[in-house]
Amino acid sequence: MKYNHKKIEAKWQKKWLQEGVYEPDLKRAKKPFYNLTMFPYPSAEGLHVGNMYDMVGCDIFGRLKRMQRYDVFQPIGLDGFGIHSENYALKIGKHPMLLSKITEKRFYKQIAGIGSGFAWKERLETYDSEYYRWTQWVFIRMFKRGLAYRKKALVNWCPQCLTVLADEQVIAGECERCGTTVVKKELEQWFFKITDYAERLLKNLEKIDWSEKVKIAQKNWIGKSEGALVKFQVSGSKLQIEVFTTRADTVFGATYLVLAPEHPLVPEFLGKERKDAVEAYIAEAAKRSEAERLDAKKIKTGVFTGSFAVNPANGEKIPVWVADYVLSGVGTGAIMAVPAHDERDFEFAKKFNLPVREVISDDGESHAPLHSAYTGEGKLLNSGWANGFKSQEARRMIAESLKAKFKTQFRLRDWLISRQRYWGPPIPMIFCESCRRAGRGEQKEMPGWYAVAEKDLPVLLPFVKEFRPTGTSQSPLASVESFYRVKCPRCSEWARRETDVSDTFLDSAWYYYRYIDVGNKSKPFDRLRVKKWLPVDRYMGGFEHAVLHLLYTRFITMVFYDFGIIGFDEPFKMFRAHGHITKDGAKMSKSRGNVVNPDEYIHSYGADALRMYLMFLGPFEQGGDFRDTGIRGVTRFLERVWKFVDDYAAQGSKTKSLNSKKTQNPKPQTQKILHQTIKKVTEDIENLQYNTAISALMVLLNEFEAHSDSAGRQEKEIFLKLLAPFAPHITEELWYALGNKKSVHTSLWPKFDKKFLTEDFFALIVQVNGKVRATVEVRAGITEEDARAAALSNEAVKRYVPGVPRKVIFVKNKLINFVV
RNA sequence: GGGCAUGUGGCGGAACUGGUUUACGCGCACGACUCAAAAUCGUGUGGCCUCACGGCCGUGUGGGUUCGACUCCCACCAUGCCCACCA
Numbered sequence: 001m002k003y004n005h006k007k008i009e010a011k012w013q014k015k016w017l018q019e020g021v022y023e024p025d026l027k028r029a030k031k032p033f034y035n036l037t038m039f040p041y042p043s044a045e046g047l048h049v050g051n052m053y054d055m056v057g058c059d060i061f062g063r064l065k066r067m068q069r070y071d072v073f074q075p076i077g078l079d080g081f082g083i084h085s086e087n088y089a090l091k092i093g094k095h096p097m098l099l100s101k102i103t104e105k106r107f108y109k110q111i112a113g114i115g116s117g118f119a120w121k122e123r124l125e126t127y128d129s130e131y132y133r134w135t136q137w138v139f140i141r142m143f144k145r146g147l148a149y150r151k152k153a154l155v156n157w158c159p160q161c162l163t164v165l166a167d168e169q170v171i172a173g174e175c176e177r178c179g180t181t182v183v184k185k186e187l188e189q190w191f192f193k194i195t196d197y198a199e200r201l202l203k204n205l206e207k208i209d210w211s212e213k214v215k216i217a218q219k220n221w222i223g224k225s226e227g228a229l230v231k232f233q234v235s236g237s238k239l240q241i242e243v244f245t246t247r248a249d250t251v252f253g254a255t256y257l258v259l260a261p262e263h264p265l266v267p268e269f270l271g272k273e274r275k276d277a278v279e280a281y282i283a284e285a286a287k288r289s290e291a292e293r294l295d296a297k298k299i300k301t302g303v304f305t306g307s308f309a310v311n312p313a314n315g316e317k318i319p320v321w322v323a324d325y326v327l328s329g330v331g332t333g334a335i336m337a338v339p340a341h342d343e344r345d346f347e348f349a350k351k352f353n354l355p356v357r358e359v360i361s362d363d364g365e366s367h368a369p370l371h372s373a374y375t376g377e378g379k380l381l382n383s384g385w386a387n388g389f390k391s392q393e394a395r396r397m398i399a400e401s402l403k404a405k406f407k408t409q410f411r412l413r414d415w416l417i418s419r420q421r422y423w424g425p426p427i428p429m430i431f432c433e434s435c436r437r438a439g440r441g442e443q444k445e446m447p448g449w450y451a452v453a454e455k456d457l458p459v460l461l462p463f464v465k466e467f468r469p470t471g472t473s474q475s476p477l478a479s480v481e482s483f484y485r486v487k488c489p490r491c492s493e494w495a496r497r498e499t500d501v502s503d504t505f506l507d508s509a510w511y512y513y514r515y516i517d518v519g520n521k522s523k524p525f526d527r528l529r530v531k532k533w534l535p536v537d538r539y540m541g542g543f544e545h546a547v548l549h550l551l552y553t554r555f556i557t558m559v560f561y562d563f564g565i566i567g568f569d570e571p572f573k574m575f576r577a578h579g580h581i582t583k584d585g586a587k588m589s590k591s592r593g594n595v596v597n598p599d600e601y602i603h604s605y606g607a608d609a610l611r612m613y614l615m616f617l618g619p620f621e622q623g624g625d626f627r628d629t630g631i632r633g634v635t636r637f638l639e640r641v642w643k644f645v646d647d648y649a650a651q652g653s654k655t656k657s658l659n660s661k662k663t664q665n666p667k668p669q670t671q672k673i674l675h676q677t678i679k680k681v682t683e684d685i686e687n688l689q690y691n692t693a694i695s696a697l698m699v700l701l702n703e704f705e706a707h708s709d710s711a712g713r714q715e716k717e718i719f720l721k722l723l724a725p726f727a728p729h730i731t732e733e734l735w736y737a738l739g740n741k742k743s744v745h746t747s748l749w750p751k752f753d754k755k756f757l758t759e760d761f762f763a764l765i766v767q768v769n770g771k772v773r774a775t776v777e778v779r780a781g782i783t784e785e786d787a788r789a790a791a792l793s794n795e796a797v798k799r800y801v802p803g804v805p806r807k808v809i810f811v812k813n814k815l816i817n818f819v820v
Numbered sequence: 821g822g823g824c825a826u827g828u829g830g831c832g833g834a835a836c837u838g839g840u841u842u843a844c845g846c847g848c849a850c851g852a853c854u855c856a857a858a859a860u861c862g863u864g865u866g867g868c869c870u871c872a873c874g875g876c877c878g879u880g881u882g883g884g885u886u887c888g889a890c891u892c893c894c895a896c897c898a899u900g901c902c903c904a905c906c907a
Contacts, residue, residue: 227907
């Protein structure tokens with residue numbers, strides 16, 4: 001028979017599903033192992049080869065664990081709510097609700113086609129009301145805990161798409177979808193108080209086993225900095241300007257103050273003679289796009305307010321400026337400018353001819369005039385009583401002398417959760433104007449606001465024909481009266497339902513809890529099941545989610561822990577980021593036209609071949625570049641595997657000798673390679689080094705073919721088991737051909753036997769001055785003296801070692817090095 | 821500007837804890853099979869010198885540590901990714 005991937009792949013995929021080979025008993029499993037990969041968002045034309053890379057990599061690991069007798073739970077679903085899917089719907093002009101039914105079918109069909117061992121019964125889609133009902137439940141609980149609140153904020157606005165955008169959808173100041181420059185708009189929004197958890201999110205990083213680079217990225221994103229709040233008195237006024245600084249040691253060098261154009265105190269300076277100039281500047285700054293303002297290379301602009309403040313360290317009068325290089329959202333929105341020791345301040349001072357006073361240098365001596373800012377540590381000068389102190393010490397001393405408050409600042413901002421879009425879970429809140437006027441509300445700080453009763457969930461997303469973003473800073477739901485017109489739960493007056501939907505990252509922040517209990521109608525998840533299955537044993541996914549998704553999942557888990565509904569505060573025991581598949585060295589994207597569609601390759605080479613090819617490309621954590629030529633190599637390999645086992649099985653069925661488990665006396669060399677391979681493949685899968693595991697299997701097959709008489713049924717079975725995680729279909733077919741009655745994927749993973757790995761003889765490396773000059777076959781465990789004699793009896797070695805060597809280095813069972 | 825990676829044959833990559841650089845695969849060359857080609861199988865394949873035996877050089881560049889460095893340290897160059905006026 002010939003290897004026909006089309007026939008066998010479809011056959012086994014169907015059979016696995018029927019027999020529930022990959023369905024653990026979620027209630028009664030004895031050795032639970034939760035093996036998770038990030039669920040895809042079905043936004044594009046279909047499954048991407050990158051999704052496939054991810055799913056196969058996760059699957060190989062899961063299959064090893066299953067064969068090691070763990071109850072592996074490996075679920076799959078679709079992150080189908082949110083702006084990505086909605087944008088795709090907008091692009092092709094279909095309604096997202098109808099489109100989701102189509103993409104769902106297509107995605108699941110494609111995912112099934114790659115032959116991964118997913119637990120299909122537990123799949124979920126975030127746009128299913130049975131799922132988002134509990135997403136809304138999460139929101140309500142957050143609100144009741146005071147972790148969800150409203151405030152006015154500057155948000156990203158795309159003037160072309162007429163919609164707000166999430167931060168992550170703004171790429172270098174431009175709209176991800178249309179490339180238009182994004183502007184800022186002030187809107188009242190819902191936020192989650194993730195900043196309350198900043199310290200904990202940072203601290204817990206120490207105890208979790210995650211890819212190091214993800215931990216570093218999160219640490220930088222959280223961005224803890226410690227500094228002091230220093231107050232500056234405005235001359236001739238009661239006003240005080242508070243600034244945050246990490247370098248209180250430089251206060252003596254502060255020669256001016258700068259307020260952000262949006263700083264709340266700015267209007268206070270408008271009564272002065274410089275009113276027009278300041279107003280003009282602010283108006284201009286507001287017009288400037290985010291991208292322009294954030295461009296670090298841009299020449300700095302600013303305007304003098306006409307007012308002065310007093311430097312509290314030396315009593316000097318210093319001018320107060322307004323400039324947009326100071327950001328309203330950072331620190332207090334105002335800075336003390338120390339041009340001598342801050343690059344931005346230096347540049348600004350040069351441009352506007354402001355004084356530069358050096359207060360720190362490496363040796364405490366002046367190096368004025370400075371040609372650039374000195375931002376390092378050193379000794380103080382020009383600083384009155386603090387002269388001569390080390391900058392690190394002076395930081396604390398000066399702050400204390402100014403009675404400044406010490407403050408820990410985080411770069412992390414609260415999570416903006418509302419979206420003025422259609423395709424998401426409606427935020428389950430109701431606003432009552434008459435309650436607001438009466439000062440009533442569920443939370444003191446938010447009069448008029450009530451959470452929808454939990455029994456009334458889900459708040460269903462209605463089918464709305466006009467789902468397009470409106471451009472009015474409101475969701476399309478805001479024009480659907482039947483949706484928003486509700487009675488106030490408190491006073492029964494007419495009230496208005498919140499018409500924004502929540503961010504898609506909230507959907508994906510808790511989905512791994514729902515997988516284990518998808519059918520539960522009364523709770524988001526069952527406590528006992530959570531106890532059994534969570535935290536997730538191994539999570540995998542792309543590095544692009546290092547700070548967003550992966551930070552939100554940690555936040556939500558901490559919140560659940562504080563709610564008392566789970567007993568742990570980190571969601572994933574282990575996380576590993578995998579690399580990316582590029583095409584011709586570039587990221588795959590539709591605009592580049594280099595997207596690889598897995599379907600074509602599955603069609604012509606088979607899922608097994610594509611799986612193996614992707615994994616053979618390079619180390620899983622590094623990714624690789626997709627080249628069509630490489631796939632021939634693994635296809636050849638699979639054809640040889642087929643021939644190797646199928647010929648034997650066919651022969652056996654003729655002679656009826658197949659059922660004898662006897663081996664055919666494998667050669668010691670073959671036996672050794674077999675056991676080395678068992679060891680290597682096991683370890684390599686554990687460490688995600690799939691490429692070298694595959695190469696080890698190739699070496700083993702080469703050995704078998706070179707000594708065809710030495711591989712009997714038992715050796716063939718071990719080989720199939722080792723290959724099974726990588727190529728699940730062909731191994732299953734051949735496994736049954738050998739007469740087995742149960743799936744290879746639930747068979748027991750082989751163990752290696754140490755006794756086959758040790759050798760009687762080995763090739764001793766002989767070096768002279770560190771250069772290899774010969775290898776000598778000697779007995780294992782040879783002593784230095786014997787090794788020396790053996791080495792020196794070699795002609796080549798003799799030539800290089802004429803007399804008595806100066807020194808001899810001997811590494812047992814490895815090498816001997818003569819220094820002459 | 822900051823952070824994190826990476827740099828080994830014609831190409832993807834391998835190399836344990838500092839100990840035979842280039843496993844495995846692709847490609848290429850030659851050979852077998854064939855009327856021929858494809859497929860398949862076999863052999864070879866880092867560079868330079870040499871008829872050959874053999875020798876020298878070789879893991880981005882320059883230095884250092886070491887009996888010995890792809891591996892450790894310092895400086896530099898190049899590429900990729902992420903973050904970016906965070907006070």
